[in-house]
Amino acid sequence: MKAVCVFCGSNVGRNPAYHEAAVAVGTALAKAGLKLVYGGGKIGLMGAVADAIIAAGGLAAGVMPRALFQREIAHAGLSELHVVETMHQRKTKMAELADGFIALPGGAGTLEEFFEQWTWAQLGIHRKPCGLLNVQDYFSPLIAMMQKTVTEGFTGERYFEMLVIETSIEPMLQRFATYSPPPQKSHAPKP
Template identity: 75%
Template sequence: MKAVCVFCGSSVGRDPAYRDAAISAGEALARAGLSLVYGGGKVGLMGAIADAVLAAGGRAIGVIPRALVEREVAHAGLSELHVVETMHERKTKMADLSDGFIALPGGAGTLEEFFEQWTWAQLGIHGKPCGLLNVKDYFQPLIATIEKAVVEGFVAKRYADMLVVASDVDAILKRFAAYVPPARKWEAPKA
């Protein structure tokens, strides 16, 4: 594993614990020798994690649509900044550059980007791990919804189980290192 994509908020949230977790996650990625791939912004948790990676001597790679660069939210001090035309190109480029995906607290964009990667993993488009950094139990309602989807037959248990959920990024990275993807959707599990 060389690079981890982190999806997170473009705001810092109301509780300082969210920003602190982003900083800790950035430091952990740098300590592990993993590059950060993220949305390229200088604001919110995105800026906090990128700054932490860079301050710890790591690499921070941003991918940002031109429209957001023009609004002056791009981080100017990154190791690399890829400017793309659309959000779809952004997500594809981030996926191509990454060996795993972690969501920190965030809003609709964070959830949409993370769910796309989890869906791609289920379909076998990639075999990369997906994790939720569950700061202050932020993702507990989402986890309950996923569990309900399993009970109701909309998500196979093996796909719910593929999500790595922890309140500590080091625990997520340890599980990522040992990750084996489940059988793709519509493919029988191998015995």
């Protein structure tokens, strides 16, 4: 594993623990020798993760649509910045650059990006780990809903179990290092 994509809020949120977790993630990635791949912004939790990895001597690659870049929210200290035309190109480029995906607290964009990667993993489009950093139980209601998709027969248990869910970054990175994906999803009829 060489690079980890982090999805997180463009705001810092109300709980200071979210910002602390973002700083911890950036610092831990640098310590592990992993490059950060993220949305390229200098604001919110995104900016906090980038600031932390840069301060710790690590590398950060941002991917930003031109419209956001033109609003001057791009982080100026990145080791690389990829400017793309659309949000779809942004997500595709981040997926190409990363060997795993972590979601920190965030809003609809964070959830959408994370669920796309989890879906792609289920379908075998990639075989990379997907993790939820459950800071202060932020994702607990979502995790309960995801478990309900299993109990109601919409998601196979193995696809829920493929998620790496932790409350701190160090055990998550340890689990990423030993991650083994389940067999890809099949829609074959059950006998």
